[in-house]
Structures are given as structure tokens and as C-alpha cells.
Amino acid sequence: MMWTLGPIGFTAPWLLVALAALPILWVLLRAVPPAPIRRRFPGVALLLGLADEDSQSDRTPWWLLLLRLLAVAAVIVGFAGPVLNPQAARDGKGDLVIALDGTWAGAANWQARMDRVNALLTEAALADRRVAVVALTDLPSDTLPFTAPNEWQNRLPNLQPKPWQPQDAADYFSAQQGSFETYWLSDGVDFEGRDTLLEALEAAGSVTVFQTPQLTIGVRPARFEDGQVIVSATRTPVGAAYETQITAVGLDPAGVERQLATVPLAFEAGDADAETAMVLPPELRNRITRFEITGNRSAGAVSLTDDALKRREVALIAGSDSREGLELLSPLYYLREALEPTADLIDGTLSDILLANPDVVVLADVATLSETETDAVHDWVENGGMLLRFAGPRLAASDLGRNQEDPLLPVRLRSGGRTVGGAMSWGEPKTLAPFENDSPFFGLPIPEDVNVTSQVMAQPDPTLADRVIAQLADGTPLVTRKITGEGQVVLVHVTANAEWSSLPLSGLFVQMLERLAVSTRPATPDATELAGTTWLPNKVLDAYGRLEDGSALPGVAGEMLATAAPGPLLQPGLYAGNDRQLAVNVIGSETLLSVANWPARIAVEGMATMRETALKGWLLSAAILLLLIDVIASLAVGGRLRGPRADVAALLALMMFSAPDAQAQTDDAFALRATSQVVLGHVITGNAQADEIAEAGLLGLSQTLFRRTSIEPSAPIGVDLETDELAFFPFLYWPITADQPLPSHDAYAKLNRYLRAGGMIMFDTRDADTARFGSGSPEGRKLQAIARSLDIPALEPVPSDHVLTRTFYLLQDFSGRYASRDVWVEAAPIGATQIEGMPFRNLNDGVTPVIIGGNNWAAAWAVNANGSPMLPVGRGMAGERQREIALRFGVNVIMHVLTGNYKSDQVHVPDLLDRLGQ
């Protein structure tokens, strides 16, 4: 029996009588003071006879009483079973059909609908009616499944909305026999055939509609216009101005789904449609997988993107630019012209380009790649990249793919290539043969005027036939293709310019690039284009706008994809086929949303059932919380909240009232330390002793620099190649130990970037005492292994006029702890000759990126904490002299690093003085 008080009902109202006992409790509690503590205390003799000044605290303080009374009241009220918004009953007789629209429009508050259905089922159970719950988007296969309401209550969780509109519900219901009452939970969006469905239902009995006005927003497919992505949305009902946000979601480079961009989308008052533009860099734009309205859980608020939005990133790399200026002969000119309208072109060096992970890399007549580049490109192809190579004189002249198949060429090549129809050869220029059925170019018309005068030839091979996708009239391959991993390597056996054939001049060239998916295809295919193809659902969208795996669903015919509206057979989602993806969205570019309006004879009730909320749990929790506070407060009043107890109480209070907040701290200390002053770095080798000496050595060198020059470095830093940023250091000292591990690929990339950007690494094998020119050492071999993948230029022993000999001190010895002359630096450019009468050659270019030697300089520089030398050098005063020379060499090196070739410029001083008339 429910007794209600405003919006709150009580299941056991009689318990509330106990509230009357509260005043008695007040009196009782107030009379009882807090229990005393017994303390043994010798000073009691001095206390005897001291009376309390006031008798205030012999009673419990009023606030503590109030706290306790509140706790007791909360317990009483809690057990009285308070319920917020208790439900009133509805009556009716006979069979009942509860029909739900079950579309995506209702997904956003599906739970509210289920609660409503649940409430209706509870009422039906009380009235002892048979019920059938039917979702119009997912109709039962035969007659209406009337059964007991509580059985339906168990099955309710299985009822899910679908991401499409009801399609043939009217037919289904008009075929049903018998009479029944209908409760129709509408999603508020009109759909085709709703009127006929209503008539069919009314024929069977009375209809009550439950519908709440709600804003439904659908996102239309985005389109690409003038470098911008245009996203638009439609809404119903059309009303006042409304602003929401639309988010582009995609995978970040780590493969994690992220919000890539968010733009506001404003509906004007009275407008059904709104549109906004997103300007995104191509890299980001190509990552977009869908657009969605922020915070709107429904399939209509999600728009999947397919290839139509993507602009492929194409990297163009030509063999050499020695013929700069002859634009029309440039190997890339025609490619650029063909691709510019439809693709994003990237320029740069191969290693830089691969970082951007382009879709296609075009190598026009590039024969040789370095080993690391080859590996990198190969990895990239394996991961889905497309490598498109064009032949040319350089490729024809190279030995690439002669004896065995090159991983980056689809076929083996014969040396030299062939020329037909030229001035010095017999025969006519060759034309193209029609494309085979299985070729991606199948169906493209072949213009008459395309002919080929030169080509590189493939070695006959068992696999050759499979790999040819276009050939000349005489059966020699023109385009060959090899699938590697997830990617492919395509070779066009002619040049990308018009030198070897007229193919690049024809429209066929553009079409072929398009078919090869090098350039982007036009937006939406039409039914004729898709005729006869089958598309497999890759991902399908559920009504809540979540993507799910669709691989278990059957394929869909291409025509249906182009024409049909989404339904059970064509679920919205991403469909893959024929090397491309098509998106089927709930809202098309033409879809209109409108409000479902009902005739006046239909009773329309609101959806908003206030949910019954049992407050018992909340009240009891509140009571416990109050009692906890009471514990602490009582302790405080009783004087027992001292020492460790106070700490515990404070901790309890903290735990109760504060959530621990995770602190995110970023540590830029390393960067700050390395960049706020000049800092010398040494590479951490993992050998504790070598690292210690290197650190001490750089410390000694830093102190010497501080004392003698205007360079004032701070304490040196050990650099971990794998984790630390190298760009902060002008100079790295790298002691080589025989057992140090080789750097990882990332570290090599970092090192090469460092060397290219002007850093200097001083390799010290520390073995000049044993290893001289001609005899190897483990450290030397390790250095060779390390340096193999480094971008180190040609080297030479330090020439006597090298700028290192005079950047600060005039030196000809580069001794460290050992005094060997074998110190190597970047070789001077060929052709640098000494001018008569000049002391030095005119070598003005660059700082040597490496100094390689074995003199164990750090050991000679090393100082301990007191500033005295750490290790002995040589013997007696001669040794000290050698240490001094070592320090001077160090000063010269750092000066060279920091001032570059400044001292080298002094060779011009005589000239300048001469001009000044001296």
C-alpha cells in the first residue's frame, strides 16, 4: 500500500510514526554527557580541589545531537521505503500490442522507451492481458507473438533499435487476424508508410501513441570542395536557432581513435539544414573515418566517410635534377600535371617522405636506393604502400634486378632495354595491346596515337605472365605489378615523360593512374558502374552510432548499394570491394527529416514517465555518512582526538570528502638543463667506467673552456641515444667500447638527423696505445659496425692546414691520453688547392660532422670532484705537457663546433688588408 506525499510515496508509511520518538531521543541524548576517559596522571595531586569553570560540556553539544537525530531520522525514513514518482495504474482489456518504431532516431533515449514499455507491461500484468512487443524495424516473421507480460519483461533487453526506418510494417499488420489494442511508441520522425500502418492498426483496435517532441539531427555525408571539407546536417522539428558541435573522428598514427577536429554547427532559426566547413591538413583529413554530432548517440548523427573524401598523398621522386630548367623533359612534369587536381603531392627526400606515410610513392627513373632506404620503402610497401616506378635511362643502365628479383621491382629486368622505331633501329613504334580481363585497366579505351619507342624489358620468368597488367601489341610488358604484403609495387616500363613513349601525353595515362588508385576517383559511383559487383560489409553501424564488425554479414550487390535505402539487407556501414570502400549512411545527401504528425482522433501521450526511484539506499547511505561524521565529532568533543587519532580522523575525513586527483606532471627538466646553457654531451655506452670517465673528461674540458675562453659550458650530460633528444647538444663525445649494443633504428635516424643538421660526434675508440694504422682492435670493429648505418662523409686524416689546427690554439698534435696521429675528419672537397703564398687551402665549407680517433681524450681531460686530474698521462712533466695539449685540442674542437669555419675565413685577411690599402 502506497502512501504518497507530493512526488514521494512510501511503501511502509507506518514506520514514519517512529519519527515522533525523535524529541524523546533528543532529551535522552542531551542528558548523557560523553563518556569520560580515565587517565593515570601523577599530577592529580595538584589538581585536587580545582573545579570546572563552566558546566557547558556536561551535555552533548546541540549540533552533535542534531547530527545524530538526522542520522536516526534518515534511517527511519529510509526504512519506510520512500519512492520518488510512484506510478499510477492504467486499465484496459484484451490483447495488447506494444509497437515501437525502433529506429535510430529513438536510440538516443532508448532506455527511457524501455522503461516506458516496462511500465506498460507491469500495468498489463496487473490487468492480466496478453501482450506482444513489436519493433517496426524488426518485425516477427509470422503472427504477433502474444504472451504473458512478465515474459516480455525478461526479453526486453534483447529489443534494440535498428539503424534504418520501418519499411513494410503496414503490410504486416494488415495481414494480422483478430483485434488488439495498440500502444505505439513513436520515435517522432516520420517515415514512409506511417499513415497506412496507422490505418491497419486502427482496423484492429484502438491506438494510443506515446511520443515526446524531441530534436532529431542527422548528419549528411561530408563532401570535399575547394580544399575544404563541407559538413552539413539536417534537423527536425525546425525551430529556434540551435547550435551544436560536429566532430571529425579518426585514427591517430598510433591507431587509437581520436577526435581530430571539432567545429560548431549552427542552425538558423527556421532553417532545417545547417552547413559548415572544416579546413584540415591533408594528413589529418585522410585519417577521418566519420563525422558525428558531439554527444548524440544515434546512427543518424554519424556519417561515415569513404574514399570520396580522401585525397591520396602522392610523393614524387625523380632520379636526378641535373637537367634543371627543362620543365617539359622533367621526369615528373606529366605526373604532376595528371595528379595535381586530384591528389596531394609531397616533395622531399625519400626518408622524410616515408615519415609522412604517403599512399603512393612514385619513383621516376630512380635506380639505386641506399640499403636503409630500401628497407624502409620495403617495410612501407608491406604495410600497404603503393610504389609506382617508371623506367628510364638510369634504370636501364643500372644492374638493378638483373640476376635476382629486386624486392622493389615487380620483375627481373634485362640489361639495356630496347629501342624500336627510332632512327637507328628497325621496326615501327609499338602500340598498346587491349587490356586483359583481369587487368585493373580493363575497359579503358586505347587511343590510336599512343606508341612506345623505348622500354625496359623483363626477363622471361614463370611469374611474369601473372604480373603483367598491360602489354604492347607485340606482347612485351608495359606495366607490371607485384603484390607485396598489403601493398604493391608497379613498374611502368617506359619513362614518365614523353621521351620513350607518347603515353604520358594521352588521356589514357590519367585514367591508368586513376585505375591504379594513384589519383583519387570521382565521388559517388552510379548504379551502372556498380552493376555486377559484390560488396562486403566491412564495418556496420548500429542504431546508437557505434561501428561494429560486419564481416559476418552477407555481401551486397553493387546496384543495391547505389540505389536502395538502408534496411535489414543493406545495413549502414562501410562496404569494401574492388580495392575501394563505399559508405552507406543513414542520412543521404537528399534525405529529409520531418516530424511525425498524428490525426486528432489518436490519443498522444508523452513519453516522459517519471521513473520510480527508490530513495531507501540514498537515505541509508546518508545515515551512515552522518554517523561517520558523528564518530569523528564525538572523539573531538571527548578530547580523544589527539596524536595519532587525529591523523587517522583527518585521513578518514579526507577519504570521505575528496577524490584523489591524479597528477600529471610533465618533465621538461632534461630539455631545460640541456638548452639553458651550452652543454657538452657524451653518449652513454652502458659501460660504467667508460661513462664515468667520459663525464669526468667533459667536465674537465668544460672547466678548461670556462677558464680560458668565452665559452662557459655547464656540467656535461650523459645522453641516452634511444630516449634523449640529441638536437640540444652541439657536440657529442662517444667513447667506443667493444661490448656496447648497436643503436636501434630510431636512434640511427636520430643520429643521422643530428649529423645532417650540423652536430658533431667525436668517436673515440680509446685504443691508440695498441691499435695503430693497419692493426684492428675490438673497439675499432665495433666502431665500424656502428658507423655502417651512419651518414658519414668521406674521411681523411686531419690535414696540417685543417681549421681544427687553429681555431683557438695553434696545434699540430691531437694527443689525448695516447698520442697517436691517426685522427680522421671529413675530407676536404676535391679540387681544393693551395694558392701560392697562402698558408692554408681555401676550405670554407662546413664543420666536420665527425672526428674519429683513438687517443682516449676523455681520460686526459678527466678531473675528479676536486678538480685535479683523474688519470695519469704519460710520465712526469712530459705527461703533463701531453695533458695540456689534449686540453688545447679539446678547446679547439669545441671552438670549431661553435664557431664553424670562422677561423678558416682568415685566409682572406691578407686580401682584405690589401684592398683597404694597407
Added chain:
Amino acid sequence: MTAPLNLRADAESLAAPLPALLAEAEHLASTVLLGDHGRRRAGVGDTFWQYRPAQPTDAARSIDWRRSARSDSNFVQDKEWQIAQSILLWVDQAASMGFQSGDLPSKGNRARMLGLATAILLIRGGERVGLTGLRLPPRRGEAQIMQMAQILSEDSDHDYGAPETQGMLPHSRALFISDFLGDIAPVEEALLRAADRGVRGALLQVLDPQEEDFPFDGRTIFTSMTGALEHETLKAGDLKQRYLDRLAERKDRLTHLARTTGWQFQTHHTGQPATTALLWLYGALERRT
């Protein structure tokens, strides 16, 4: 309560850094027992005082033949007259001394250790040390220390102790160590009686830091250590100031009493290092009034 051996070991380690404590000998004539206090005249003792010509009354074996051989007459070697001082200790063993707060040692522990350490120093210095009362009259030697440790380890079941004045030799020295929180009258009486006999000495009040701070609050029943005394309060915090006033008054009283009788008075807390108290005792017993 405390094992005598432990007590002695603690006291020994406390006394170790200090030089032998020589109580000033004021009235050497009043005791007849030998000690190390030279009386600046010839008499019985160990140290050389002077050579004097032999008198006919001198026994032949008292003649110093080595000195006599250098001249024609005979000489006798006089020794300096040396006499020991008697020092009597009273260490409160009542239950109130058993109070301790936190990790600190109990007052009784500290008091016993200080008392025994002083005794060790004095005995090392050649004094005769005993306890007031008749159980341990002043004697010298290491055995006395052991016995004293034995007796000091006993606990009394009284709440508060009162100084024992029996067995106090006239013009000797005395040292009373207690918390002096109990009735002040017996202390007063004991001091006056001691002063009457010409006994000088030192009062050391050992208190726990809690007794100094009174860090209590809320409704509390304070009981003495045996539970014989009780005081209930509803707001212990309010009593603090008045308690502290009374404590200060008690200290004043003791100071005053000490001044009138020529004694020294000092308060020591168990929270402080014991050495400071020992140093003060060293100074107080050495002092010449």
C-alpha cells in the same frame, strides 16, 4: 621494576665521561673515616706531606732511611691527613615515579639512574656513599654500588614518597631525587631536619614532559598511579592554566625551601638527556657553600 644489573650498567655508562666527583669536604673532622680529602696537615693518609726530624717518640720503622741517609739526622715522612666525605642519597621509589609518556623512560627509571650514576662517580672519587634510612649506611667500594642498585630497584606501593631522614650523619651531604608532586610537608620537614644537622645537598625534581604541559582535553577522570586519588573534570583543557600555576607554585616553594636551608634545587624532565642532570648534580655536590 628495573633489574639491578641493568640499572647499574646504565648508570655506569652515564657516569663514564665525567671525572671522579669529589664532594667538597667541609667538616672533615666530623667524620672519622678515611677519605681522599687532604686536610692540609699531617696525619693518617697515603700522600706525602712533609719530612720532619725524627722525634724520640717515633718508632724506628717510621724513619725514612733514604732521606736520612743524605744528612746526619733522621727524618720521618709525614703523610697528609685524608678523610672521606659521606653522601647520602634518597631516590623516590613511590608509584608516582612510574609514570611515563610516549617512548620516554619513566621518571623512576631516570631518577634511579641519575642517583646511581652520582653514587658511582662519588665512589670513584673515594667518597663514602649510602642511602638515607638504615638499610645502607655510607661505605666505599664497588660492592656498595651493587648493593645500592639492588635496593634502588625496589618499588614502593605508596602513591607519593617522602624523604627519609634517618641515618643522616651530621655535616654530611645529601641528594634527594623525586618528583615532589605529593604532599610538600614531609619534604619540608625533612629538609629542615637535615639543615639542623648541618647537612647540605641538592634536590632534583624529575618530571615527565606531560606533567609540564598538561596536554589533555575533554571529559577526563585523572587518577593517581595507584588509583587512590581521583579527580574528575568535564573540560580538562580548562584546567591547564590552573594546573600549571600550581606546578609553578610548587617549584617556587621548593626553590625557596632550598635557599633557606642552603640546598640546591633543579627540575629535570625525562625528555631531556640524563647527562645534563648529572652535570648539574656534579656541580651542585661540588659546590662549597
